Amino acid sequence: MNWKHLLHALPIFIIGIQRSLGNQVSMNSSSDLSENPSYIYNNIYYALLIISVVTYWILSIQLILRHRKNIPYFFSNYTAKNTLNWLILLIVVFLFLIVIELFISYIEKLMNTKFTELSSIHINLTIFTFMLVFFGIKQTAIYKKQKVSLTESGGSSNLSDSLKTKNTQAALNEKQEKDLNKEIIQYLKTKKPYTNPDYSLQMMVEDLNVPRYKISQVINASQKKNFFKFINEFRVEEVKEKLANPSYKNYTLLGIALECGFNSKTSFNRIFKEETGVTPSHYKKSL
Numbered sequence: 001m002n003w004k005h006l007l008h009a010l011p012i013f014i015i016g017i018q019r020s021l022g023n024q025v026s027m028n029s030s031s032d033l034s035e036n037p038s039y040i041y042n043n044i045y046y047a048l049l050i051i052s053v054v055t056y057w058i059l060s061i062q063l064i065l066r067h068r069k070n071i072p073y074f075f076s077n078y079t080a081k082n083t084l085n086w087l088i089l090l091i092v093v094f095l096f097l098i099v100i101e102l103f104i105s106y107i108e109k110l111m112n113t114k115f116t117e118l119s120s121i122h123i124n125l126t127i128f129t130f131m132l133v134f135f136g137i138k139q140t141a142i143y144k145k146q147k148v149s150l151t152e153s154g155g156s157s158n159l160s161d162s163l164k165t166k167n168t169q170a171a172l173n174e175k176q177e178k179d180l181n182k183e184i185i186q187y188l189k190t191k192k193p194y195t196n197p198d199y200s201l202q203m204m205v206e207d208l209n210v211p212r213y214k215i216s217q218v219i220n221a222s223q224k225k226n227f228f229k230f231i232n233e234f235r236v237e238e239v240k241e242k243l244a245n246p247s248y249k250n251y252t253l254l255g256i257a258l259e260c261g262f263n264s265k266t267s268f269n270r271i272f273k274e275e276t277g278v279t280p281s282h283y284k285k286s287l
Contacts, residue, residue, distance in 0.1 A: 011052070015045070050102070057095050064088055067142075072228035073216070074143070074201045076194060076235075077263045082142050086135040093131065097124035144202050172217055180214060181222045192238070194231045197263040201227050235260045236275045239268075243284055253280045 064084055075082050101124055108114055172180065187208060193199050205212045219230050238260040242248045248256055257268040257280070272280045 008056075050098075053095070053098055057091060060091050061088070064091075072226040073220075074227060076199045076228055076231035076261070077197050078267065079198070079263060081140060081198075084139075084142075086139075090128070090131050090135065094124075094128050097127065100124075172214055177218055177222055180210065181218045183208065183210075184215065184218060188231075188234055192234075194234045195238070195259065195261045197258075197261050199231060199261065231261075232271045233275060235262060236272055239272065239280070240276075240283070244287060253284065 064087060068083060071078060071082055080086070184204070187204075188194060191207070193203065193207065196203075201212060201215065204215060208215070216227075219225060219227055223230055225233075239256055239262075242251070242256045242260065251259075254265050254268070257265070257272075262268040262271070269280060272283070276283055278286070
């Protein structure tokens with residue numbers, strides 16, 4: 001986050017101050033200007049509020065979906081931490097509460113009555129804030145900020161200069177790509193880091209001490225796969241090795257899958273069948 005992101009909070013901050021200093025008028029207030037001189041302003045305020053809510057709701061969903069589309073390029077498993085399902089639920093609940101608020105206000109205006117003295121929008125915001133804190137406090141950082149070394153940045157100690165340099169770095173040549181590909185394969189075979197269900201591209205970057213863009217180039221170009229598929233191929237091979245090993249004959253298929261880095265039975269069965277063409281149980285029987 002940078003200071004530009006804070007500009008999104010500026011309109012609501014200004015409106016909040018203005019509304020706290022002036023007389024607040026409900027959405028179903030009288031349209032008689034002699035009785036209610038703030039009627040026109042009030043309608044403009046609520047119209048802008050609705051436009052703002054809908055706009056940010058759409059942008060939020062788009063941002064989350066864009067992130068979810070990138071998960072296979074950075075992570076080896078879909079987890080509660082990186083899918084942000086809770087945030088999608090929260091945004092949907094928030095929009096639902098706003099729609100309920102508008103519906104109640106419309107009915108009250110139509111019937112010229114008021115169901116309750118409590119402001120439903122305050123109740124809605126309280127529910128939203130509670131859910132945001134409850135789920136948000138459990139959410140850890142998804143993407144770690146890359147450390148930019150002096151050698152990678154051409155000797156510059158300035159972060160902005162380093163990032164600019166990184167964007168202009170040339171792609172690996174064929175020999176460099178081939179050498180790094182061998183290094184990655186050897187590292188995965190010997191260290192077996194994929195047995196960690198939370199294994200990510202950033203962990204590989206830190207283990208190999210190689211810039212992320214280089215590793216991504218090798219996986220995406222040389223292997224012609226994304227990180228998710230690349231790592232799960234190794235997990236499938238590890239499962240097959242363990243199934244053939246007498247030491248694991250008393251293990252269940254799920255137990256072996258979890259040992260090899262899969263994080264659920266559903267994903268294990270799906271990925272194993274995609275890679276081998278048969279289900280894990282059928283493969284085990286064929287041995």
